[in-house]
Amino acid sequence: xxAGTARRPIGVLVVSxxxxxxxxxxxxxxxxxxxxxVGGTAVAGLGQAxxxxxxxxxxxxxxxxxxRLGRRWALAVxxxxxxxxxxxxxxxxxxxxxxxxxxxxxxxxxxQATNLQTRYAAxxxxxxxxxxxxxxxxxxxxxVGSVAGPNLTPVGERLGTSAGLPGLAGPYLFSxxxxxxxxxxxxxxxxPGRAGLSAVAEPATPEVAPVAAVPGRAARPARAARPAWxxxxxxxxxxxxxxxxxxxxxxxxxxxAVAHATxxxxxxxxxxxxxxxxxxxxxxxxxxxAHVLGMYALSPLFGWLADRVGALRxxxxxxxxxxxxxxxxxxxxxxxxFAVTMTALVLLGLGWSASLIASSAMLAGVDSGDxxxxxxxxxxxLMNYAGAGAAALAGPILALDGFRGVNLAAALLLxxxxxxxxxxxxxxxxxxxxxxxxxxxxxxxxxxxxxPVDRHQPDPGSTDLDPAGRR
Numbered sequence: 009x010x011a012g013t014a015r016r017p018i019g020v021l022v023v024s025x026x027x028x029x030x031x032x033x034x035x036x037x038x039x040x041x042x043x044x045x046v047g048g049t050a051v052a053g054l055g056q057a058x059x060x061x062x063x064x065x066x067x068x069x070x071x072x073x074x075x076r077l078g079r080r081w082a083l084a085v086x087x088x089x090x091x092x093x094x095x096x097x098x099x100x101x102x103x104x105x106x107x108x109x110x111x112x113x114x115x116x117x118x119x120q121a122t123n124l125q126t127r128y129a130a131x132x133x134x135x136x137x138x139x140x141x142x143x144x145x146x147x148x149x150x151x152v153g154s155v156a157g158p159n160l161t162p163v164g165e166r167l168g169t170s171a172g173l174p175g176l177a178g179p180y181l182f183s184x185x186x187x188x189x190x191x192x193x194x195x196x197x198x199x200p201g202r203a204g205l206s207a208v209a210e211p212a213t214p215e216v217a218p219v220a221a222v223p224g225r226a227a228r229p230a231r232a233a234r235p236a237w238x239x240x241x242x243x244x245x246x247x248x249x250x251x252x253x254x255x256x257x258x259x260x261x262x263x264x265a266v267a268h269a270t271x272x273x274x275x276x277x278x279x280x281x282x283x284x285x286x287x288x289x290x291x292x293x294x295x296x297x298a299h300v301l302g303m304y305a306l307s308p309l310f311g312w313l314a315d316r317v318g319a320l321r322x323x324x325x326x327x328x329x330x331x332x333x334x335x336x337x338x339x340x341x342x343x344x345x346f347a348v349t350m351t352a353l354v355l356l357g358l359g360w361s362a363s364l365i366a367s368s369a370m371l372a373g374v375d376s377g378d379x380x381x382x383x384x385x386x387x388x389x390l391m392n393y394a395g396a397g398a399a400a401l402a403g404p405i406l407a408l409d410g411f412r413g414v415n416l417a418a419a420l421l422l423x424x425x426x427x428x429x430x431x432x433x434x435x436x437x438x439x440x441x442x443x444x445x446x447x448x449x450x451x452x453x454x455x456x457x458x459x460p461v462d463r464h465q466p467d468p469g470s471t472d473l474d475p476a477g478r479r
Contacts, residue, residue: 016451017200018142021126022149024190024198026124029153031186034114034160034179042097042176043113046358047106057396058110062093062117063124068244070118070125071385080198080236086122087191089115101177119187121388123150126420128384131372133200137315140322140369144311147365151304160452178386185234229236242289244386247379248431256320257305259432260370260426263323266425267363269398270330270389270418274337277402278353281411285344302357310365319369319403320432326363327425334422337415 036059054136066086073082084287090179093115100109127143134142161179168178242250251257278299279292314322341344371387374380405413 016144019200021130024087025123025146025149026152026194027127027186027190027193028119028126029092029150030156030160030188031087031090031094031183032119033125033153033154033156034164034186035097035183038165038176038179039113039116042101042174043106045176046104046109047176048102054110055113056393057399058113059117059120060396060399061394062114062150062387065114066118066121067125067389067392068385069384070121071244071381071388072424074129074385075381079125079132079200080194081127082196083122083129084195086118086125087194090117090119090122090474091184091187091191094180094187097175097180098173098184101174114115116183119183121392124391125384125389127368128372128381129200131368136373139372140146140311140314140319140365141308141309143308143368144307144314144365147307147311147361148304150238151301176479193327199327200450214334218302225296227248228384242254242378242382244382244389247383248386250379251383255428255432255435256370257344257374257383258365258419259323259428261383261390262288262428263327263363263425264387265390265394266365266421267326267330267360267367269394270421272395272400273398273405273418273421274334274356275353275413276399277406277411278349280406281341281414282346282349287346295346297355298350299357300412302354303361304357306358307361309363310362311369314366316370319366319373320428320429323366324360324429324433326359326361326366327422327429328359329362331419332357333359333432334415337418338412339413341415380390382396417466 036056036178039055039059047054066089069074070082070086073085093112096112097109098112100106100112108398127146129137129148160182164179164182165175166178167181169175171178171181173181246260251261275296278295282292310322310326313325333352333355336348336355340349340352367387368384371380371384374383399416402414404415409416
């Protein structure tokens with residue numbers, strides 16, 4: 009697909025991601041407070057946990073839907089489920105039912121998984137030399153929603169009250185509308201075309217195999233090939249086993265999970281660290297806003313670097329920035345300095361951004377087309393499960409050893425990514441496009457040329473692979 013023909017579908021993805029970001033940020037800002045009002049302080053954290061788990065559980069089914077139905081309908085269904093979640097949350101608030109509220113928050117979390125998978129939809133439309141930049145533009149659009157969404161909270165509260173709803177249910181009205189618009193925009197306007205670079209951009213038309221001629225028998229037409237979108241996709245477990253045999257793909261999977269867990273663990277405990285140190289909510293808000301900007305605002309720069317110098321180098325940069333953020337977090341734990349805390353959180357967001365974009369670019373460059381989309385879904389699921397686990401552990405660690413212990417634990421989380429980075433740099437990977445690993449100015453001197461194709465590709469109708477990578 010040329011740049012001109014790809015521009016419109018990428019624009020649609022950007023618009024849908026802005027709307028999805030507004031929907032997520034509008035509701036998530038009051039989710040914990042609403043859960044506290046309905047169920048008490050002891051269960052306030054369950055609201056965020058259910059949203060994260062909802063995103064984790066939805067990641068693999070959304071990837072499966074992308075293989076079967078195409079990206080357009082998979083994303084549209086994801087936003088529809090999130091819209092229903094918003095409706096259920098409002099119902100739970102009206103009924104004063106914690107169970108109904110938690111079910112709604114779980115469905116609401118599907119929006120985050122959908123937002124994340126739009127970056128892979130964007131990579132389907134790009135040539136290998138510009139995948140990083142294309143994905144990063146779609147990710148950057150989340151910045152708009154992340155900034156605008158929380159600012160709608162007081163308006164939503166007044167709207168909910170005027171409509172006879174509990175005040176904190178009001179912001180979810182904006183979420184419902186935003187998700188409905190995002191799904192509608194995708195369903196009506198996302199047309200990547202059948203000439204796109206990805207087999208999952210739209211369902212493929214069945215092809216008829218050549219005539220089979222057998223000596224001594226009359227030639228007969230071969231059975232029509234099964235459409236790729238109708239085949240049973242490779243399972244998430246099989247795709248992860250495939251990644252385990254390829255150093256760069258393995259590193260990308262682990263880095264996404266580790267970077268997200270590190271970010272969530274430190275970020276979730278920073279407000280408590282600041283308030284325990286006597287800082288007001290205004291300062292907490294400034295730090296978290298700066299952190300969110302770090303997560304998204306410079307993503308186009310990291311995407312450009314991934315295409316220019318190689319995703320592997322940007323991934324190593326991401327680990328380095330995360331390690332620096334953790335080191336500053338340790339310093340902030342001892343000094344209680346607002347400036348050091350804020351710098352640490354900004355770097356934490358930047359390191360997460362570089363790691364996410366670089367790893368996503370490497371996964372988008374997987375040569376084995378049957379594995380690529382299931383692996384993307386499985387990786388996003390692992391990412392969210394890791395984030396949920398880190399958030400659950402962060403509280404007890406903070407209680408035992410304070411903010412110092414939280415940052416020490418975050419440093420330990422980075423160790424597996426560091427070790428796998430060394431292996432990836434040394435060995436490379438025949439299953440990932442060379443342009444995505446080494447950049448458009450790779451050592452082979454061929455700009456944007458794909459690397460060797462992995463010969464051990466799983467059959468699309470198989471959900472398992474043997475140790476050699478075959479059925």
